[in-house]
Amino acid sequence: MELLRKLEILADAAKYDASCASSGTEMRDSRDGKGLGSTAPGMGICHSYAPDGRCISLLKVLLTNACNFDCLYCVNRASSNVARARFTVDEVVKLTIDFYRRNYIEGLFLSSGIIRSPDYTMEQVVSVARKLREEHRFRGYIHLKTIPEADEALIAEAGRYADRLSINIETPLEESLTQLAPEKDQRAIRRTMGRLRLKLDETAEAKKTVRRAKPPRFAPAGQSTQMIVGADEANDRVILSTSANLYGAYKLKRVYYSAFSPIPDASRALPLQAPPLVREHRLYQADWLMRFYGFDADEIVEENEGMLPLDIDPKLAWALRHRDRFPLDINKASREELLRVPGFGTRTVQRILATRRTTTIRFADLAQLNVVRNKALPFIVLSDHRPSPSLLDGAGLRARLRPKPQQLGFGF
Amino acid sequence: MHVVTLDSDTDFDGWRKAARALAMNDVRPADVTWRVKGAAPDLFDDEAETQLPEVPKGAFSVPASFMELAESAILHSDPTRFTLLYRLLWRLRTNHDLMEIATDPDVAQANALARAVRRDVHKMHAFVRFREVGREREARYVAWFEPEHHIVERAAPFFASRFADMPWSILTPELSAHWDGSRVSFTSGVSKAEAPTEDRLEEVWLRYYASIFNPARLKVKAMEKEMPKKYWQNLPEAKLIQPLIAAASRRTSAMIAEPGTEPHKPQKRVEETAMTRTPKAHAHAAAQTSHDVEPTDLQTLREEAAGCRACPLWKDATQTVFGEGPAHAPLMLVGEQPGDKEDLAGHPFVGPAGQMLDRALEEAGIDRSKVYVTNAVKHFKFVARGKIRLHQKPATPEIKACRPWYERELAAVRPALVVAMGATAAQSVFGKITQVTKNRGQIVDLPDGPQAMITVHPSYLLRLPDAEAKAREYELFVKDLKVAAAALKRAHAA
Numbered sequence: 001m002e003l004l005r006k007l008e009i010l011a012d013a014a015k016y017d018a019s020c021a022s023s024g025t026e027m028r029d030s031r032d033g034k035g036l037g038s039t040a041p042g043m044g045i046c047h048s049y050a051p052d053g054r055c056i057s058l059l060k061v062l063l064t065n066a067c068n069f070d071c072l073y074c075v076n077r078a079s080s081n082v083a084r085a086r087f088t089v090d091e092v093v094k095l096t097i098d099f100y101r102r103n104y105i106e107g108l109f110l111s112s113g114i115i116r117s118p119d120y121t122m123e124q125v126v127s128v129a130r131k132l133r134e135e136h137r138f139r140g141y142i143h144l145k146t147i148p149e150a151d152e153a154l155i156a157e158a159g160r161y162a163d164r165l166s167i168n169i170e171t172p173l174e175e176s177l178t179q180l181a182p183e184k185d186q187r188a189i190r191r192t193m194g195r196l197r198l199k200l201d202e203t204a205e206a207k208k209t210v211r212r213a214k215p216p217r218f219a220p221a222g223q224s225t226q227m228i229v230g231a232d233e234a235n236d237r238v239i240l241s242t243s244a245n246l247y248g249a250y251k252l253k254r255v256y257y258s259a260f261s262p263i264p265d266a267s268r269a270l271p272l273q274a275p276p277l278v279r280e281h282r283l284y285q286a287d288w289l290m291r292f293y294g295f296d297a298d299e300i301v302e303e304n305e306g307m308l309p310l311d312i313d314p315k316l317a318w319a320l321r322h323r324d325r326f327p328l329d330i331n332k333a334s335r336e337e338l339l340r341v342p343g344f345g346t347r348t349v350q351r352i353l354a355t356r357r358t359t360t361i362r363f364a365d366l367a368q369l370n371v372v373r374n375k376a377l378p379f380i381v382l383s384d385h386r387p388s389p390s391l392l393d394g395a396g397l398r399a400r401l402r403p404k405p406q407q408l409g410f411g412f
Numbered sequence: 413m414h415v416v417t418l419d420s421d422t423d424f425d426g427w428r429k430a431a432r433a434l435a436m437n438d439v440r441p442a443d444v445t446w447r448v449k450g451a452a453p454d455l456f457d458d459e460a461e462t463q464l465p466e467v468p469k470g471a472f473s474v475p476a477s478f479m480e481l482a483e484s485a486i487l488h489s490d491p492t493r494f495t496l497l498y499r500l501l502w503r504l505r506t507n508h509d510l511m512e513i514a515t516d517p518d519v520a521q522a523n524a525l526a527r528a529v530r531r532d533v534h535k536m537h538a539f540v541r542f543r544e545v546g547r548e549r550e551a552r553y554v555a556w557f558e559p560e561h562h563i564v565e566r567a568a569p570f571f572a573s574r575f576a577d578m579p580w581s582i583l584t585p586e587l588s589a590h591w592d593g594s595r596v597s598f599t600s601g602v603s604k605a606e607a608p609t610e611d612r613l614e615e616v617w618l619r620y621y622a623s624i625f626n627p628a629r630l631k632v633k634a635m636e637k638e639m640p641k642k643y644w645q646n647l648p649e650a651k652l653i654q655p656l657i658a659a660a661s662r663r664t665s666a667m668i669a670e671p672g673t674e675p676h677k678p679q680k681r682v683e684e685t686a687m688t689r690t691p692k693a694h695a696h697a698a699a700q701t702s703h704d705v706e707p708t709d710l711q712t713l714r715e716e717a718a719g720c721r722a723c724p725l726w727k728d729a730t731q732t733v734f735g736e737g738p739a740h741a742p743l744m745l746v747g748e749q750p751g752d753k754e755d756l757a758g759h760p761f762v763g764p765a766g767q768m769l770d771r772a773l774e775e776a777g778i779d780r781s782k783v784y785v786t787n788a789v790k791h792f793k794f795v796a797r798g799k800i801r802l803h804q805k806p807a808t809p810e811i812k813a814c815r816p817w818y819e820r821e822l823a824a825v826r827p828a829l830v831v832a833m834g835a836t837a838a839q840s841v842f843g844k845i846t847q848v849t850k851n852r853g854q855i856v857d858l859p860d861g862p863q864a865m866i867t868v869h870p871s872y873l874l875r876l877p878d879a880e881a882k883a884r885e886y887e888l889f890v891k892d893l894k895v896a897a898a899a900l901k902r903a904h905a906a
Binding site: 003004007008009011012014015016029030031032033034035036037038040045046047048049050051052053054055056059060079080081095098099101102103104174187190191193194195197198244245247248249250251259261262263264265266267268269270272273274275277294297351354355357358359361362365368369 | 509512513514515516517520534537538539540541542543544553555570571572573574575576577578593594611613615616617619620621622623624625626627628629630631632633634635638639647649653656657660664667668670671672673718727728730731753755756757758796797798799800801
């Protein structure tokens, strides 16, 4: 099969993986003239965007889309009739280098269907990374998908070459994984995540203690995972508490939420409809609240509700449920309190704290602080602004803050 | 009126020198006109350039944050930037905290300029597309880019450290950057016509771009926000955007309308995998433990326990942490429950408490490799606090639910002595709540079987706040273990 056709099949098969990040790894460059590539300091670089709004920072492909497993949500499942292809190790290596030299990408994200055995598949995936690093002295970003239950030695080797390792939890409910992906075992997935975390901890620990030999490198950008949203019955509360557990137990850098989208040759057992993109977006916002705003998973979604509201963001929804904590004087409130004001981002809070050390913040200053004003105003007090009590307590507040419904269009 | 002419749009040093001299001579911002050499003449063109005043002795300092901001903001294409930055400098002399006041209009504007510059640099790093000129070993890589601000010098080092092993040039209308393998040099700007227009890999890249796009997730606004249209003309893949959008809804409805395939019947496969998995699990467990080979009955127990759902603790835990040790160990140690580390590793007593236990066992003259170690509760119970899992004491229903595993372990191992460490373990070993402090260190006979003893849990020692109490309690713990060792010897002799 010609290379272009293979690329088409194997990139198409990889497009359901939401992970795109190329950030948070160690700093590398090739100024010594003995290799190719660098990692971007701080955040990674998105080299392009697709019309689905998603960033293209890595060459994201499967090594092969042939798979022994029959996961119903997956386009590559054994029983689907899609065209199959398989890259050779050298083909992926060459494509990565060729794309990289033209500044199309930051590196490679390699995943694979499971063929022959988990160990065989993992070995193939690892050999691409090994070749890139050792033969081509490639110093760009590499993200490898870990195959559950692959041998520990292979995982260690993967961590030596990769910046990030990931293994997908797939579904929040273990029961639905059993139904949708009979060969996948969530316990095995969790065990692998646990092993990865122990390895990451070990390496971090070894770096702290002074030693003659450097500890073997292990995935400096950590591990991440993905959950499919909308293919089973799990509600948002279940999803977020699953995430909280994953973050706490395995110190994941990211949990990605992937709204289940229609796939070619779909199984009849699945809900066939357009993907719930707004719901996915709300979950990312809620996830953000857990990671950067000090929210606990179970306060984001009300116990008796189960789902995040789709019409307003989760922080605004939380504030509307906790009106007794507002209005908040932003010249006096603590950092933790400020982080809970709708329309305030972490940078806004930082700026407020720095500014109010020397001057009092007034209404006219809000524009410079990057505050989303219509969201924040009912909840804050300034020396020259105080929301009327009837506004904050009134029944109409939610309707007032909800964005006006718009005709969806393509923006062209 | 003072007129200062800078060498170029990016002449930060020139600006800095002039600004310093002017500020120290109390020249007000309104009395300075800034211009760039060779730029189009403006209103004040007939005014002669002023000689910079002498700089008086002494100095005044500015915060590092100002310098950093000014170095970025000066690269902006806004012609008023020199004046703005001088005004900030002027005001900083009397208000040293000015840079912290994000709400100040001058600070806010300078921040906005710097942000726009940083963004433009970032987009240049992202959207430069090299085209290969010549083939393989002789190849050069040449790109055309149109930045919005004066950022070529700022952006070039990134390409030098990333593409150090290939010669490249980035051509822009204002300035061109070149890398020859050892240093970056700059030449004047060129027109777009001088840049290469094709690359042998572009077709492959376009094919990738089209394939990685998911038509069922159209979000054009999100794309345009991060990849503004002004960059599209130099991005080869941008010509695909419109056709991809146009075909998206048709492709998606076709997928939804198409009759799905019959759901697969998984039963047979599950059996197959279960069979292929078991031997692997065996091999894995054997590789992990250096203990004697266990007889099948203990191994069977371990496999059954792996799927235990007798209480809800399995849900959040990683795995069942079953007991480990020689199949017929004379001594069985029972702890409370696995902790964070044990949960991840799948082995009992490998975390801090395990290390404490190892040390104490050694001091008491007990060889850990000859001991069977287990826990009363075999799943980790915790509450998540941000990124930490806080250990929680198991409740009676959980201890009760897990007790059958302990009983079956006990029956399989048949030790001479069981040591219960801590209250939870004691509850399981004695079948009822039994006080630790009152009963510790006493050897008692259990009905129909081994002897038993209670001591504290090693993690209790870890939690003690002061070193003195720690040392004292540790000695007591070792003392208890020595009592156990002595009891074992007696049992062995008898």
